[in-house]
Each structure stands twice: as C-alpha cells, then as structure tokens.
Amino acid sequence: MVELVKAKGLGKRYGKVQALTDVSLVLPAGRIVGLIGPNGAGKSTFLKCLMGLLRFDGGLEVLGLDPHRDRARMLEQLSYIADVATLPDWMRVDQLLTYCEGVHPRFRRPMAEAFLARTDLQPSFKVSRLSKGMKTQLHLALAMAVDARLLVLDEPTLGLDILYRKAFHSSLVTDFFDEDRTILISTHQVEEVEHILTDLIFIRQGRILLNLPMDEVADRFAQLSCAPEQAAAARALAPLREESFFGRHVFLFDGVERERLESLGELRTPGVADLFVAMMGREERA
Amino acid sequence: MNSAYQGGWKRFTVLVRREFWEHRSLLWLPVAVCVLHFILALALVLVPRNGMNLQVEVRSEQLTVADSLGGTPGTQVESTSLNWNRMSTASLLDLAAATPPEERGGLLDRLLLGHAHLLAAVGSFLVMGLFSVMLNRERENRSSLFFLSMPLNPWTYLGGKMATGALALVLLWGTVVISQTLGLLVISATAWAHGHAAVDLVWGPSHVFRLWALLGAQLLVDTLWALPLFGSIALMASLGWSGRGGRFGVLLMGAVVATVVDRLYLTGGGLWLWMTRHLPPPGINWEDRGLDALRAAQGKAPALGEGADLVLGMVLGLLLLVAAARALHWREET
Incomplete structure (x- = not known):
C-alpha cells in the first residue's frame, strides 16, 4: 500500500x-x-x-x-x-x-x-x-x-x-x-x-473525531426508525442522536450490534450528513 | 510529463510574461514617460522663457565651466551673468546659440539630461512601487493560492518579479532614450531652420551615446533611491495596512517616509554629482570639452556623505523589505 x-x-x-x-x-x-x-x-x-x-x-x-x-x-x-x-x-x-x-x-x-x-x-x-x-x-x-x-x-x-x-x-x-x-x-x-x-x-x-473507510461506516453505525413504544428500549442503548419525524423516532447508534436493533424497528445505514450532525452533537454534549 | 516544459530560462520567461500580463502599466508607463518627456523637453528648449530658476541654474553651470577653463572666475561670472540676463526671455535654443562655442558644448544635453532626470526618477519610483501592488493584489483576491500551488521555489518566483522590474527599467530607459534622441533631432531641425549650425550647437562636442549611458545609470541609481519607499510600502502591506480603512495610513506613512528619505538623501545634495563621478560610462573620455570639462572641474574627490547616503538608503530599504517578509510570515503563522 x-x-x-x-x-x-x-x-x-x-x-x-x-x-x-x-x-x-x-x-x-x-x-x-x-x-x-x-x-x-x-x-x-x-x-x-x-x-x-x-x-x-x-x-x-x-x-x-x-x-x-x-x-x-x-x-x-x-x-x-x-x-x-x-x-x-x-x-x-x-x-x-x-x-x-x-x-x-x-x-x-x-x-x-x-x-x-x-x-x-x-x-x-x-x-x-x-x-x-x-x-x-x-x-x-x-x-x-x-x-x-x-x-x-x-x-x-x-x-x-x-x-x-x-x-x-x-x-x-x-x-x-x-x-x-x-x-x-x-x-x-x-x-x-x-x-x-x-x-x-x-x-x-482541530481534532480528528472519525477516520474510517466508507464501507466500515455501515458496519459501525446504524440508523433505527421505530415506533414511540420502542423508543425507551432504543434510548437505553445510548444512541448518538435522537430525532422525531411524523410520530416515529429516529436513533443513530455507534457500535451497537445490528441484531439488537433489528427487533426494535427499521434499520438502515446513516447518511454522512446525519452521521456528521450526530458526531458533532455528541462532542458538544461531551 | 509536459513535453513543452524546459525549466530554467523558459520558466523564467513565463514568470516575467505573467507579470506583464498582470501589470499592463509596466508597458504603458515607459511610453507615457517617454511622451511626457518629449513634450516637456521640447517646451523647455523651444518655448521662450524668463524663469528665474532656470537662469540661476544655467548661470551656476557657467560658473563651473568658467572655472574649469582656467579663467578668472570673477570676470567670467560677470560677463556670463550679463550674457544670460540679456537673453533671459529667449528660449534655451537661442541662449545656446548666443553662447561662445567653447562654452557651448554639452550645454543642451546637460539641460535635457537634467530635465529627464526628474521624469526618470518618477518612472523608476513608480516601477518599484508596482512591486508592492504585485504582492498586495494577489493577497487581496486570493489568487496567491493559485500561484502558491505551482511547483515553484519562492526564490524563483521572487526572481521573476525582480527580473520584471529590471526589464521594466530597461524599457523605461529605452523609451526615454528614444524620446531624448527624437527631441534632439527636432531641436537640430529647428536650429537648422533658424540658420544655426545644428551639429555644432546640439550634438557636438558631446556624444549622444554618453547621454544614453548616463540616463541608464541615472535610472539605476534612482531605483536604489526607491528602495526605502518600496520597503516601507511592502512593510505596511504585510502588516495589513492595505485594507480599505488602511489606505489613508499607507498614504500618510508614504508621505512621512518620503519626507524622511528626502531629508536623508537630498541634504547631501549631491547624489546626481556623485553618480556622474562614480558611474562613468565605459569608453568615455572625461577630459573632453563641454560637459566633460564641467565634470573635470567637479572631479574632486566626492564628499563621504554623498556616497554614504545612497548606501544608507539601500540598507534601510533592504531592512524594510526583510521586515516586510518577516511580518507577512508572522501574520500567516499567527
């Protein structure tokens, strides 16, 4: 290389x-x-x-x-x-x-x-x-x-x-x-x-927050869209970010196994923009 | 690889061309100076005048010539003085025609050269001033980032700018020389039309090549004179005083620096004389008549201060330039 x-x-x-x-x-x-x-x-x-x-x-x-x-x-x-x-x-x-x-x-x-x-x-x-x-x-x-x-x-x-x-x-x-x-x-x-x-x-x-290949983004990060009744369970898994759209809750997770999330709702790989906002938010909270 | 790329000299010529593309004034400035010089030179020589300053200046030259010819200064001055007073409302052409032949040589070219000196000085100052604009404009419109992305050694880049300045000076010299020569030709024609011996009056015994060489030397020294001014402008630009609110500061500082430089240089009163003694064009016999006799009369050892002024100014200018580079670097890093 x-x-x-x-x-x-x-x-x-x-x-x-x-x-x-x-x-x-x-x-x-x-x-x-x-x-x-x-x-x-x-x-x-x-x-x-x-x-x-x-x-x-x-x-x-x-x-x-x-x-x-x-x-x-x-x-x-x-x-x-x-x-x-x-x-x-x-x-x-x-x-x-x-x-x-x-x-x-x-x-x-x-x-x-x-x-x-x-x-x-x-x-x-x-x-x-x-x-x-x-x-x-x-x-x-x-x-x-x-x-x-x-x-x-x-x-x-x-x-x-x-x-x-x-x-x-x-x-x-x-x-x-x-x-x-x-x-x-x-x-x-x-x-x-x-x-x-x-x-x-x-x-x-001035600090690098994230540095990884795009194909690892899908392995590491996941976006969960779930009904309000599943939100508490999702929240318990320490999401990076939480949003609500049209009565559904959207969570973004870092390093949580997909198997654990799949039972809570609909899963997909987050876009870079969503990931960016989530990472920046976590840093601000920190 | 780029098959057209030849590096070295070819690259240098592109760098110089780039400066001329950006600063069109490098081309029209010499032409403007040339035209202005030609018009004023003709006016000086052909238009009748009774200006006191000119009369005094001419008288002073006569004094020196008289002294150099070994005459009794008092007698010569008196007769010469009367002579010039009598002709005070005539044009220089008439004054020259009325001057005895042994005192006439070099008179016109000396006057013309003295007149060109002012314009040449203005021109060389302007050329040097353009350098600060070169650097400053790039910073303002961010095009410096484009040029900095090219694989150029900073010294090569700077060398391109310096070579451009040198070329601009040569252009300035060339155009002023042309205008000078054209002026002399027109004066010759006018003298001939008025029944004077044009060759004797205008061209002899001085040599036109000597005028050209002296003018070149003049431009060179004037450029060195411009160093402190250029250095101060570069320093101000690098300190960020070139913004909209800072232009007044630049003008103010320019005036202050110009005053200081004026006091520093001009109190010596003799840089021009210093140059005529120290920068003789090669192959010129200084013991000729006319202007040469004048120089021979002044050929005493120059006062130390006259040469030191120039060196001091150069050192000051270079220090200011170094300070400007340091300030620019400091601003970018902090």
Whole structure:
C-alpha cells in the first residue's frame, strides 16, 4: 500500500488558538477522502500544512517529502483547487494554459485543451468575465491536466449551482481518479460527495473525531426508525442522536450490534450528513 | 510529463510574461514617460522663457565651466551673468546659440539630461512601487493560492518579479532614450531652420551615446533611491495596512517616509554629482570639452556623505523589505 500522506501528532497553533491538535492519519493511494468539519474546525489549516504553506509541530510527510522543505518538488505531484475565487481575474484562459505549461513540469496542455473543448470556454476569455461555473470548469481543466498523484480540493464547489456541482464531482471520478491517485476533498456539501467517497474524516476543533473507510461506516453505525413504544428500549442503548419525524423516532447508534436493533424497528445505514450532525452533537454534549 | 516544459530560462520567461500580463502599466508607463518627456523637453528648449530658476541654474553651470577653463572666475561670472540676463526671455535654443562655442558644448544635453532626470526618477519610483501592488493584489483576491500551488521555489518566483522590474527599467530607459534622441533631432531641425549650425550647437562636442549611458545609470541609481519607499510600502502591506480603512495610513506613512528619505538623501545634495563621478560610462573620455570639462572641474574627490547616503538608503530599504517578509510570515503563522 503506497501512502501518499502520513501525519503523526500534527499540531498547529495560531497565537493562542490551537488550530490542530495531535492529528495522525494515513492517506493511501487510490482513495477519495472526505475531510468534513464545521467552520473553524481546522480543515483549511490542515490543507495548508499539507501544501507546505504553514509551519507545524509534529510529523507530516506528503508524497514521501517534507511539505515545507521540499515544497516545490512535492507540488509537482500535487494539484490543488480552492474555491473559484483563487484563479487570477486578470488572466485569460490561454495565458493560464501558457503559464501552467511554462512552470509545471507535469502539466499536459493538450489534455487541458481537450477538457476545455467540451465546454463553452474560449482561449481569449478573461477569467474576470467568466461565471462561477465556467471558472470551476477552467480550474478543473488545469488541475486535471497535471499528472498529479494527490488532488487536494478545498470547498471546490462553493457557490455553484447543482448542475455544475454534479458535473464537477462526476469529472473527478471519470477523468482523474484511478488506483494510483488520491483525492482529498474538504467540503460542507457532504450529501453530494458521499456517493464518491471511499474514506471519511470528521474534524472538530482541530481534532480528528472519525477516520474510517466508507464501507466500515455501515458496519459501525446504524440508523433505527421505530415506533414511540420502542423508543425507551432504543434510548437505553445510548444512541448518538435522537430525532422525531411524523410520530416515529429516529436513533443513530455507534457500535451497537445490528441484531439488537433489528427487533426494535427499521434499520438502515446513516447518511454522512446525519452521521456528521450526530458526531458533532455528541462532542458538544461531551 | 509536459513535453513543452524546459525549466530554467523558459520558466523564467513565463514568470516575467505573467507579470506583464498582470501589470499592463509596466508597458504603458515607459511610453507615457517617454511622451511626457518629449513634450516637456521640447517646451523647455523651444518655448521662450524668463524663469528665474532656470537662469540661476544655467548661470551656476557657467560658473563651473568658467572655472574649469582656467579663467578668472570673477570676470567670467560677470560677463556670463550679463550674457544670460540679456537673453533671459529667449528660449534655451537661442541662449545656446548666443553662447561662445567653447562654452557651448554639452550645454543642451546637460539641460535635457537634467530635465529627464526628474521624469526618470518618477518612472523608476513608480516601477518599484508596482512591486508592492504585485504582492498586495494577489493577497487581496486570493489568487496567491493559485500561484502558491505551482511547483515553484519562492526564490524563483521572487526572481521573476525582480527580473520584471529590471526589464521594466530597461524599457523605461529605452523609451526615454528614444524620446531624448527624437527631441534632439527636432531641436537640430529647428536650429537648422533658424540658420544655426545644428551639429555644432546640439550634438557636438558631446556624444549622444554618453547621454544614453548616463540616463541608464541615472535610472539605476534612482531605483536604489526607491528602495526605502518600496520597503516601507511592502512593510505596511504585510502588516495589513492595505485594507480599505488602511489606505489613508499607507498614504500618510508614504508621505512621512518620503519626507524622511528626502531629508536623508537630498541634504547631501549631491547624489546626481556623485553618480556622474562614480558611474562613468565605459569608453568615455572625461577630459573632453563641454560637459566633460564641467565634470573635470567637479572631479574632486566626492564628499563621504554623498556616497554614504545612497548606501544608507539601500540598507534601510533592504531592512524594510526583510521586515516586510518577516511580518507577512508572522501574520500567516499567527
């Protein structure tokens, strides 16, 4: 198993604020990892450490390199997309292609042009004149054209309409992803990426709350919908969260055997959004 | 792999092109300076004037020339003074034509060069000021994240910006040189049309190449002059004073720094003279007549303070730049 990112005891402090605390994780190749957390959880700080933009405590290795010391070499194999506002407004599409081609040894211009040919973007278009959706297409074309092993996305679809968001996520899987590459997505829109994720990481107040493959989510977590008369029995099993809908009670459990729950009502695997809300709630109560 | 990628020089040229794509003013600024210079140079030379300042300046040069020619300063000054007073409402062209040939050489080019000096200084300050805008604008619109995601060594990135600045200065120099030469050609034509010996009056015995070289040296020194100003702006930008509410602070600080720099540099009063003594263009014979005679007369050892001013300013500017980088780093980390 090739490990593209290895963090051990990673910490970062901004003055008096501890932004990351003892973050330890491993991201192997061939994964699509969702990094999910509320605002101020430390997602962007973690990604900035990953990009070598911030100094940190503890150990961090990206693509086998120290992100701070070997930043330029590391970035040859790492593509990064923040939200659409990061593309320089004053550049034209063809200038961006020329720039990337000139400075990035692994940028494949023909591939970017082929990607752009499927859109309405013209080489003479200036970034400032593009809609948010077009900017995303352009940024995606640039990122896809880099022969990178790690693609880091920080809220990449913020402010986009649903059509562009769907197209974006579809492109990630069909045009970029393979068994040698890993995609790390930091987002709030968990419902939309849920179906493409292979791994899930929850982060809150700089700490990792949850880090497990999606196929283990179903083994570990369960959502029970039961009648009011079964609620007391379900409550006795210490659910993470409880809600009521149309006279039925919905519970979310962590690590409770399915056999014990099946007799109480209808069982299903919780969605990432439900799981996220439940985990955050438990932390707040704690 | 990227088959078009050649690294090294090719990458550097792309970095420079990127700066010109962003800062169109790097292209139009030299043209604007050139046009302005050409117009003002013509006005200075062709339009009749009775300005006292100019008269005094010319008189002072005559004094030095007279001194260098070995004459009795008192006598020369008196006759020269009377001469200029008599011509005080004439254009410089007429003044030059009325000057004895042995005192005439280099007079026009000296005046033109002195005039270009102001514009060149403004231009070089503007070029340096653009660097702070380069850094600041990226921070404001978050495009720095895009550029930081490229596999570039920070020194390469910075080198691209510095090379752009150097290229902008060369462009500035080139356009001012062109305007200077065009100005001289027009003056020559005008002199010829008025029955003067244009070659003798305008071009000889000074050499146009020397003007070009001196102008280049001037731009270089002016750029060094701009270092403290640029450093202070960079420091203010990195401390976050460039926000909407902080622009007034930037202007205020700019004025304060400009005043300090002015006091620091200009009290020495001789940077231009220091430069003409220390940056002679190669292959120029300093013992010629005209402007050369003027320089030969001034060829005493420069006062220590004149050179020290420049060095002090450079050190101050570099310290401010280092402080700006530290402040930026500190803000990002905390």
